[in-house]
Amino acid sequence: MFDGREPIYIQIADQIxxxxxxxxxxxxxxxxxxxxxxxxxxxxxxxxxxxxxxxVDEGVLYKQRGVGxxxxxxxxxxxxxxxxxxxxxxxLEPVLAEARVLGITTSELTRxxxxxxxxxxxxxxxxxxxxxxx
Amino acid sequence: xxxxxxxxxxxxxxxxxASLVSLAWFWAVCVIxxxxxxxxxxxxxxxxxxxxxxxxRYGGIWYPFSVALIVVSATINVHVAAGLTRRSxxxxxxxxxxxxxxxxxxxxxxxxxxERGIYLDQGWSHAATSAAPIPEAxxxxxxxxxxxxxxxxxxxxxxxxxxxxxxxxxxxxLPLTVLPPIIASGxxxxxxxxxxxxxxxxxxxxxxxxxxxxxxxxxxLEIS
Amino acid sequence: MSGxxxxxxxxxxxxGRTIAVDNVSFDLExxxxxxxxxxxxxxxTSTLSVLASMRRPAAGSVLIDGVEPFENERxxxxxxxxxxxxxxxxxxxxxxxxxxxxxxxxxxxxxxxDELVDAFGLNRKKPISTFSRGQRSAFGxxxxxxxxxxxxxxxxxYLGMDAPSRYRFYDLLLADYAEHPRxxxxxxxxxxxxxxxxxxxxxxDGGRLLLNEEVEDFRTRGATLTGPAAQVDAVTTxxxxxxxxxxxxxxxxxxxxxLDGAALDxxxxxxxxxxxxxxxxxxxxxxxxxxx
Numbered sequence: 001m002f003d004g005r006e007p008i009y010i011q012i013a014d015q016i017x018x019x020x021x022x023x024x025x026x027x028x029x030x031x032x033x034x035x036x037x038x039x040x041x042x043x044x045x046x047x048x049x050x051x052x053x054x055x056v057d058e059g060v061l062y063k064q065r066g067v068g069x070x071x072x073x074x075x076x077x078x079x080x081x082x083x084x085x086x087x088x089x090x091x092l093e094p095v096l097a098e099a100r101v102l103g104i105t106t107s108e109l110t111r112x113x114x115x116x117x118x119x120x121x122x123x124x125x126x127x128x129x130x131x132x133x134x
Numbered sequence: 135x136x137x138x139x140x141x142x143x144x145x146x147x148x149x150x151x152a153s154l155v156s157l158a159w160f161w162a163v164c165v166i167x168x169x170x171x172x173x174x175x176x177x178x179x180x181x182x183x184x185x186x187x188x189x190x191r192y193g194g195i196w197y198p199f200s201v202a203l204i205v206v207s208a209t210i211n212v213h214v215a216a217g218l219t220r221r222s223x224x225x226x227x228x229x230x231x232x233x234x235x236x237x238x239x240x241x242x243x244x245x246x247x248x249e250r251g252i253y254l255d256q257g258w259s260h261a262a263t264s265a266a267p268i269p270e271a272x273x274x275x276x277x278x279x280x281x282x283x284x285x286x287x288x289x290x291x292x293x294x295x296x297x298x299x300x301x302x303x304x305x306x307x308l309p310l311t312v313l314p315p316i317i318a319s320g321x322x323x324x325x326x327x328x329x330x331x332x333x334x335x336x337x338x339x340x341x342x343x344x345x346x347x348x349x350x351x352x353x354x355l356e357i358s
Numbered sequence: 359m360s361g362x363x364x365x366x367x368x369x370x371x372x373x374g375r376t377i378a379v380d381n382v383s384f385d386l387e388x389x390x391x392x393x394x395x396x397x398x399x400x401x402x403t404s405t406l407s408v409l410a411s412m413r414r415p416a417a418g419s420v421l422i423d424g425v426e427p428f429e430n431e432r433x434x435x436x437x438x439x440x441x442x443x444x445x446x447x448x449x450x451x452x453x454x455x456x457x458x459x460x461x462x463x464x465x466x467x468x469x470x471x472d473e474l475v476d477a478f479g480l481n482r483k484k485p486i487s488t489f490s491r492g493q494r495s496a497f498g499x500x501x502x503x504x505x506x507x508x509x510x511x512x513x514x515x516y517l518g519m520d521a522p523s524r525y526r527f528y529d530l531l532l533a534d535y536a537e538h539p540r541x542x543x544x545x546x547x548x549x550x551x552x553x554x555x556x557x558x559x560x561x562x563d564g565g566r567l568l569l570n571e572e573v574e575d576f577r578t579r580g581a582t583l584t585g586p587a588a589q590v591d592a593v594t595t596x597x598x599x600x601x602x603x604x605x606x607x608x609x610x611x612x613x614x615x616x617l618d619g620a621a622l623d624x625x626x627x628x629x630x631x632x633x634x635x636x637x638x639x640x641x642x643x644x645x646x647x648x649x650x
Contacts, residue, residue, distance in 0.1 A: 005581055005634035007574040008554060035536040042528055043554040044391055045536045047574075141431060144461065208447070212455070214412060215445030216462035217435040217507065347429065350413035353443050 008043060012051035017060065020071055021079050031061060031069050141218055145226025150233050153201060157234065160197055161241055164190045168245075181258045187249045188262055191279065194238045195286035195315045202231055202287050206294030214351045224295075224346035228339045231287035239280030247272050281331045285314035288338040295345045298352070314338055361388040361541030362436060362509040364409065368418035371404040378404040380565040381418065386541060388508075390557035393573075394545035395641050401565040402545045403441075406511050409543075410439030422509055435464055438507035440498040442514045448487045452480060452497060456504075463505050470534075471504035477526060491518040499527045503534055511543040528552055553637035563645045573637065580640045581617055584610045585630035593625040600643035612643055 019025045034052055038045040052069060055061040060075045072078075099109060139147075168187045175182040205227065213223045253260040293311045296304035304311075314334040317327075364386040371379040379401040386392055396402045407413050408420050411428045419426055427433040446455040452475065460466045475482065478496040481489075486497065495518035502512055516524045532555065535542060544552065559576055561568040569576070580600075583590050587609040594611050601612040612635055622632055635643075 005578060005632060007578055009574070035533070038536060039529055039532045041554070042532065042552070044557050044573075045532070046390075046557055047554070148461070208449075211445045212447060212458055213462075214434075215410070215439065215441070216459045217437060217505075218462050219429050219431055219434055221429060222431075348414060351407075353441060 009047050009050040009054065012037070012041075012043075012048060013054050016051070016055060017079050020060065020076055021083065023076075025071050027071050027073050027075060029071050030067075031071065033068055141222035142225035142229070145213070145218065145222045146229035146233070147226075149205065149226055149230035153198075153230060153234050154237070156201065157237065160193065161245075164193060165245060176256075181256075182253075184261050185246065185249060185253070187245045190242065190245070191282065192319060194242055194279070194283045195319055198231065198234055198238065198283060198287035199290035199293075199315060202227065202290030203294040203297075206291060206298055210298060210346075210349070211351050220346045220349060224291075224343050227291050228288065228342065231291060232284060235284030235287050236280050238283040239276055242279040242283070243272055243276045246275060278328055281328050281335065282315075282318040285318040285331050285335045285338070288335050288342065289313075289315045292338045292342045292345070295342055295349065299345060299349050311338070360508065360539055361390075362423040362433075363388045363421075364509065364541065364543075365421040365424075366405070366409075366418075367420070369405065369408060369415050369420060370417040371401070371408060371413070372416040378565055379408075379415075379562075382562060382565070382567045383418075384560050384567060384570040386543070386558065386560075388541050389539040391535065391542045391544065391555050393549055393553065393556040393559040393637070394543050394562070395547065395549060395559055395637075396545070396562040397547050397645055400562050400645075402562060403513055405562065406439050406513050406543070406545060409509070410437055410511065412439065435462070436508040437511075438463070438502055438505045438509070439511045439513060440502035440515050442495060442498070442518060444486070444494045444498050446486055446494075446497065446501070449485055451485055452482055455486070455497075455501070459501055459505060463507065465506040465508070467504050467506055470506075471500055474500040474503055474530065477530065478523060492520055492523060495519045496523055496527070499530075503530060506534075506538055506540065509541045509543075511545070513545045514547075517546065517548065524551065528555065531555075547641075548638075549641065550636060550638035556637070559637060559641075561641060561644060568644060576640065577634065577637060579616065580612065580614050580635035581622075582610055582612050582633040582635055583625060583630050584608065584633065585625075585628070589625070589628040589630050593621060593628065593630055600640070601646075612639070614640060614644065 016025070016031065025031060031052075032040065034045055034049045037043075037048040037052075041048075052061065056063055056069070059072055060079065061069045062072045063069050096109075165187075168190060172182050172186045175186070210220075210223055214220065250260045289312050293304070293308070296307050296311055300307075314331055317334065318331045366382060366384050369379055369382045370377065382401070382405065394402050394405070404413075408415050409422065409427065411430075411434050414428055421427075422433050422437060425433050427437060446452075447458065456468070456471055456475075460468055460471075475497075478493075478500060480493060480497055480500070486494065489497065495515050498515045499512070499519075502510055502515065516527050519527065528551070531542070544555070546552075549556075553573070556573045558570070558572050560570045583594060585608065587604065587607055590609040590611050594613055597613040597617070598615040599611055600614050603610050625632060
């Protein structure tokens with residue numbers, strides 16, 4: 001955990017954003033305190049505090065004096081919107097550039113995307129039916 | 135907690151309290167042994183040839199000497215590691231040794247006065263060996279023994295500090311560092327002798343202070 | 359009470375003719391957790407000994423809270439160095455040492471000390487001389503933590519402990535630090551377990567200062583670049599390479615220094631993977647090079 005090259009506080013902030021997007025942390029839910037976070041992951045409390053401060057600045061978390069920090073209303077939607085932008089720009093663009101270099105055509109790409117989406121939809125349906133059967 | 139008292143006073147208090155316990159044992163053992171020897175000599179010879187209790191003086195010099203020596207090597211690192219100054223350590227140790235010396239001097243004088251009473255009561259002569267003269271007046275005896283025992287304790291402190299600082303090389307300084315108790319254990323209680331012992335003892339205390347103020351704290355010996 | 363600032367100025371420590379610390383200078387802000395890293399015999403312990411007033415420098419000086427600490431009652435009472443060998447009353451039970459430290463340190467927390475003794479499972483009924491190396495180290499940890507000194511230093515204390523005790527120590531240290539911030543220095547050559555605890559690192563090697571940086575800067579300056587040898591060589595020319603190994607046509611290079619974003623993007627585009635380097639790895643690489 002936190003093995004990347006970015007400063008650890010950025011990795012922590014990313015992890016919390018991820019938890020909110022994935023629904024592990026719901027809107028209005030209390031997040032761990034800086035101290036709890038620091039002791040749980042054995043990191044410097046100042047580093048954890050820096051990550052939390054960044055998220056408060058972004059409006060993803062809000063502070064309630066003397067109680068703790070909570071996930072802001074609308075945080076998942078806000079994060080999703082931001083992620084969509086970066087997804088297209090930072091993740092998809094390089095893929096498309098690489099495809100161009102390799103001579104993969106747009107129609108080949110579209111076919112691939114459609115097939116892969118269909119598969120993941122299928123697995124999604126399967127899991128739900130299995131879950132319902134139990 | 136007397137945290138308002140200066141560091142050296144607290145240090146002196148703790149060192150003295152720790153020494154007094156072992157000192158009580160020392161006197162109990164000495165007096166019991168001395169009494170036993172006196173009774174045996176009375177039984178075998180009809181009369182002890184000299185004051186048996188006066189021989190306790192050698193223990194009174196060298197026992198505090200060895201205690202002071204051990205206290206330095208066993209606790210100066212703990213003292214400084216606990217955030218206390220060398221100054222408080224050495225002043226505390228000097229004061230503690232002075233108190234112990236006086237307590238021993240008083241105890242020695244009291245034991246001799248009582249022994250003298252018993253001897254005279256029995257019709258024995260309360261004489262001394264040539265190596266261990268006894269002053270007749272209890273006041274002179276008190277000063278004599280206090281200074282003598284002080285010389286032992288303070289010399290132990292100085293010897294401990296020289297060895298802590300220089301290791302085996304401190305052996306070269308031994309003729310100087312143990313001078314006061316050597317003088318004290320051999321001479322008769324003339325005023326001049328007492329003055330000489332007192333002066334060398336004072337010099338020992340000053341030397342200890344000078345030596346301790348800058349002493350490096352070694353790594354404690356690994357025992358495992 | 360919060361932590362003390364530390365300033366080391368041109369510090370030199372000598373043992374006879376041996377120079378243990380050679381003209382070292384660095385500053386530490388109050389209330390950080392610092393790693394003092396160096397290989398064995400690099401001068402870590404000598405530096406800490408001067409900070410703890412255990413010895414005087416041959417030249418230069420140290421300032422703690424702006425004051426020279428040697429024989430200063432106020433500063434010494436607030437500075438604690440736990441040495442691996444343990445400055446304790448060895449022939450007595452732990453209670454004797456605990457009471458010695460309690461009466462000496464104004465910041466001592468006796469109840470916390472008791473908790474810690476239980477947390478490490480130390481025997482109260484036997485003299486310390488019967489303890490194992492690990493138990494002695496744990497007792498050192500108790501004294502260092504319960505003292506809550508504004509400058510608390512642990513010199514390789516946790517090396518003697520077994521893994522569960524070490525992790526207990528890190529957790530207790532972190533939890534107590536969060537509640538009672540103070541300046542903490544942990545010295546070691548084995549730091550992979552605790553490198554994320556540090557806010558800053560000081561690296562000394564062969565008695566000289568190699569590095570003194572905020573840990574985030576230190577980490578982000580290091581990178582491993584892995585990819586085809588030619589591409590890797592192309593992007594690493596002009597950078598400070600601290601380690602390099604070849605795996606057939608693939609090459610992995612560890613670099614240290616200011617890496618600009620454009621160069622990294624170019625490297626990525628050329629099929630070179632960029633990864634992070636742990637503080638421990640960087641430390642090993644840096645000291646390997648410098649000591650030659």
